[in-house]
Amino acid sequence: xxxxxxxxxFRIWREDNSRHSEEVVDLWVNYLQSQKHKLGDEQWMVExxxxxxxxxxxxxxxxxxxxxxxxxxxxxxxxxxxxxGMRLETLERHEDALTIYDxxxxxxxxxxxxxxxxxxxxxxxxxxxxxxxxxIEYLSKFMSxxxxxxxxxxxxxxxxxxxxxxxxxxxxILQNPHNHLYYTRYAEIKYTQGGAENLELARNYFSxxxxxxxxxxxxxxxxxxxxxxxxxxxxLTSSKKKEIQKLSDWAQKKLTQRYEEEKSKSIKMxxxxxxxxxxxxxxxxxxx
Amino acid sequence: MGVFxxxxxxxxxxxxxxxxxxxxxxxxxxxxxxxxxxxxxxxxILLQGLISLIVMMYGVLYSVGDFKEIxxxxxxxxxxxxxxxxxxxxxxxxxxxxxxxxxSLTTLxxxxxxxxxxxxxxxx
Numbered sequence: 001x002x003x004x005x006x007x008x009x010f011r012i013w014r015e016d017n018s019r020h021s022e023e024v025v026d027l028w029v030n031y032l033q034s035q036k037h038k039l040g041d042e043q044w045m046v047e048x049x050x051x052x053x054x055x056x057x058x059x060x061x062x063x064x065x066x067x068x069x070x071x072x073x074x075x076x077x078x079x080x081x082x083x084x085g086m087r088l089e090t091l092e093r094h095e096d097a098l099t100i101y102d103x104x105x106x107x108x109x110x111x112x113x114x115x116x117x118x119x120x121x122x123x124x125x126x127x128x129x130x131x132x133x134x135x136i137e138y139l140s141k142f143m144s145x146x147x148x149x150x151x152x153x154x155x156x157x158x159x160x161x162x163x164x165x166x167x168x169x170x171x172x173i174l175q176n177p178h179n180h181l182y183y184t185r186y187a188e189i190k191y192t193q194g195g196a197e198n199l200e201l202a203r204n205y206f207s208x209x210x211x212x213x214x215x216x217x218x219x220x221x222x223x224x225x226x227x228x229x230x231x232x233x234x235x236l237t238s239s240k241k242k243e244i245q246k247l248s249d250w251a252q253k254k255l256t257q258r259y260e261e262e263k264s265k266s267i268k269m270x271x272x273x274x275x276x277x278x279x280x281x282x283x284x285x286x287x288x
Numbered sequence: 289m290g291v292f293x294x295x296x297x298x299x300x301x302x303x304x305x306x307x308x309x310x311x312x313x314x315x316x317x318x319x320x321x322x323x324x325x326x327x328x329x330x331x332x333i334l335l336q337g338l339i340s341l342i343v344m345m346y347g348v349l350y351s352v353g354d355f356k357e358i359x360x361x362x363x364x365x366x367x368x369x370x371x372x373x374x375x376x377x378x379x380x381x382x383x384x385x386x387x388x389x390x391x392s393l394t395t396l397x398x399x400x401x402x403x404x405x406x407x408x409x410x411x412x
Contacts, residue, residue, distance in 0.1 A: 017372075017376055018370075018374060021385065052379065055381045058387070086381065116377040120380050147378070150375060179361075179364055179372070213365050
């Protein structure tokens, strides 16, 4: 693998917020580390990424090298100080980490990442109630932070407080009305809550998610399960039942269609592979 | 086949439009020769210009290919909750990852004893 490919891959992962920690460490050690001076200014972002990935898989040897490089480059930087706090978290020295974060916040009251790290510390200590309190306080100051709303929703789901979790998802939908994933999530929470009204809401939101993204398979499945659980309720009128049945049938049809499509695609791929194989002179050269 | 027909239509429109321009120029040249005042182009040239423009537009629209729908969610289409629900600022590092990574256990021990002291002294 060429180092430029690795760099592009890292860039995509950074932009997508995907975790991939093990791969990051692996690729860094094997391909990119020796070429890091070629990265230019991007080097420091990559070093930070690798540092966090290193902490995530417990590869402190890799992480420390990055940390030393970063703190040489940016002495006295708050962002690097935050990374030091994260390293302490990995060593389970939570109190020390909290002192660092508090120091950062004292120095710069608008620093949102340190506040979020404080919540993360409480979470990894298992003090969910306190984490929720801290996060609510954070959100009263930075209320446009979608990431924090998601986190709060997850906390409430963990605690089984679905009503409040649904409220957080509503907030996210308001912020980002085109994101089908939030609709799906909201519908799932409503489905979990149960009850005729909530199931109806769940059906509507699953449908909205499908409307926004017709290949959202999870929403199709959600629609089917929420239809089938509301159809058993005895309070429904027969016309309503028929309507729900129709909706469920439609979702099932769509799902089967989608699977058929994928199947025919893979058959096509098989055929392509066969014809490629027949083109080969030796059998071994294209066994892949 | 269909695209070819539309391309022909487009070409006809183009030629007709060029012809209109040429006739307009000729008309004005003639006016100058017979020494008459120019007020406006005759209606047949105007009509030809308008019709050929519409014909050309029709040809172009159908020959360049299909229209694409403008979707607000096109970037989100292939995202799943796995990446959209991943929140780097709230990562917690006390999880099974450090035990699952092959070399991690030894490095953790090594770090906790020897390196962390050096590390702290380096930082301060």
